[in-house]
Amino acid sequence: MYNKSYQAVDYFNIDDLLGEDHKIIRSSIRDWVNRRVKPIIEKAALEHRFPQGLMQEMGELGALGPYIPEQYGGAGLDQMAYGLIMTELERGDSAIRSAASVQSSLVMYPIYTFGSEEQRKKFLPKLASGEMIGCFGLTEPGYGSDPGGMLSRIQDKGGHYLLNGSKMWITNSPIADIAVVWAKDESGKVRGLIVEKGMPGFTAPETKDKWSLRASITGELVFDDVRIPKENILPNISGLKGPLKCLNSARYGISWGAVGAALDCYHTALDYALERKQFGKPIAAFQLQQKKLAEMLTEITKGQLLAWRLGMLRNEDKASPAQISMAKRNNVNMALQVARESRQILGAMGITADFPIMRHMMNLESVITYEGTHDIHLLITGADITGIQAFE
Ligand SMILES: Cc1cc2nc3c(=O)[nH]c(=O)nc-3n(C[C@H](O)[C@H](O)[C@H](O)COP(=O)(O)OP(=O)(O)OC[C@H]3O[C@@H](n4cnc5c(N)ncnc54)[C@H](O)[C@@H]3O)c2cc1C
Missing domain, CATH: 1.20.140.10 (Butyryl-CoA Dehydrogenase, subunit A, domain 3)
Structure with missing residues (x-):
């Protein structure tokens, strides 16, 4: 007789303000979270382990880069759909939502918005499917709230850039295939570049023993004279x-x-x-x-x-x-x-x-x-x- 908890989810009938397509997307993510996240997440958090296999499943659901156009592997949805997806994922766990947020807003978004056509075609479909995992490197050991002070630097060496510096607190860095990294050029301008796993001089050690976001993997990005091909710079943006x-x-x-x-x-x-x-x-x-x-x-x-x-x-x-x-x-x-x-x-x-x-x-x-x-x-x-x- 008391059990009204489910109806109370939407106390002000916000559902009336959503389209049918929004409700369908929400219900598919809600169903997936109930089936695939809820049953395993407590254990993953206790074991301090990111359930990495869920990335490809999120890709299949359209939860990675939902608002990226379909021609690049995204789901071509609107911002409301993106928001509803994030609510359902975080109902499961903030770590799962964090992984989807980073992949969508901090890796796919800059490649789509500031990248070349070649970069879009090369990276976006694999990021959308979850086959490739991305991370975003802005924060440094000495610069968190004040990212403009960053020390990471790129030097133009003619045929390539040389990247030096380090980033800290980077979600998914130890398992990432690519990192969208922000570093200053010789004139002090912040530039974005795509650093790929396996590039000599690039390492991504894990940050262990967190009491928070235990089902998310966090780490550093360390760059020691990493040669970055010129085609890996995001051409259409400079500055913070x-x-x-x-x-x-x-x-x-x-x-x-x-x-x-x-x-x-x-x-x-x-x-x-x-x-x-x-x-x-x-x-x-x-x-x-x-x-x-x-x-x-x-x-x-x-x-x-x-x-x-x-x-x-x-x-x-x-x-x-x-x-x-x-x-x-x-x-x-x-x-x-x-x-x-x-x-x-x-x-x-x-x-x-x-x-x-x-x-x-x-x-x-x-x-x-x-x-x-x-x-x-x-x-x-x-x-x-x-x-x-x-x-x-
Ligand atoms: C689990 C986790 C995952 C993360 N993932 C990423 C990621 O993927 N990529 C990435 O780049 N970063 C990531 N971060 C880093 C995060 O964005 C920074 O921690 C955040 O920006 C704050 O920086 P800080 O921790 O260095 O704190 P600080 O900037 O040192 O701040 C410390 C305290 O001082 C206060 N403070 C700072 N400046 C002022 C001011 N001017 N006036 C008043 N108060 C001030 C702050 O509010 C805070 O309370 C992650 C962090 C965590 C914990």
Whole structure:
């Protein structure tokens, strides 16, 4: 009689605002996450292992580069579909969504947008199918929130470039076939280049022992006099706006993805509260627990509406970077708060791997930091409102 948790997924009938094709895509990803991610993800996270085989399955589903045109192997979908896919993937785990985000927004997007026709044809179909795995190298040991200070350098040697430097905290780097790397040229301009596995002088050691995103593989990129053929430079971009445009796309996806993690926590907590009895009643009958559930659902609904509106703006190419910052920051923080409240509703059971909440909570500690920290996104909004940058 109490079990209304499923209907509550869409408390403000946002489904009415979606097309039939969006609902079909969402249901195919939701079904796949339930069948292929949910049953294995706790173990993968406990073992600190990325379930790499899922990449090709995501490729078959059209979840890698969903908005890349079909002629390059993408699914040719719109931004709303991309967002819905990210929500469903992160309902499974932020690590799975991270892998799809990096592949789509940080590897395929720059190759499609800034690459040559040869680069598009050579890399995009294999990245879309998941046959090839890509990573994105921007962050360095000394430069995280301030990527413009990067030390990685390319030198023009006539027939090729010579790349030196290192990147850190790179999702999928140890297993990547290619890395889209950002480095400065002799004139100090940031350029994008495609570094391929096996190039002499290029290594990608793993960063071990993370408490967060344990089902995602993270590592470094180390470049020691790596010869980069000239055809591997992204010809149509220079300057920091290149990586920042990629990050806009990824952050947009994260604003939708975080809603998925929040929904998974909320539903787990609601179902538990309806079943768990203390003092002779379901704990859902106590006002304090209802307050938590009601506030969680309110915040999730606000996050869903923000993501939906941002999707509309992205479809019209009208979403500003500051709007994307606001949505990423709000929705990830919302998801983290929902995870924390849900964990409390489960009492001691909330800390076990029998339930997904603690895993989501720990994952979200990375999501709130990567792709621009919670603080930096606030300062982007502040700068947009006042016209004064407070972070440089
Ligand atoms: C699991 C994981 C995966 C990642 N994947 C990738 C990837 O694939 N590719 C990639 O390039 N990077 C990746 N990153 C790196 C990520 O983007 C950076 O961690 C992030 O940009 C923050 O940089 P930092 O960790 O060096 O923190 P710092 O920049 O050192 O910041 C530390 C603290 O200081 C605050 N701070 C910094 N500057 C200011 C300021 N001006 N005013 C106020 N406060 C400030 C920050 O908000 C933060 O709280 C990943 C990180 C993680 C954890």
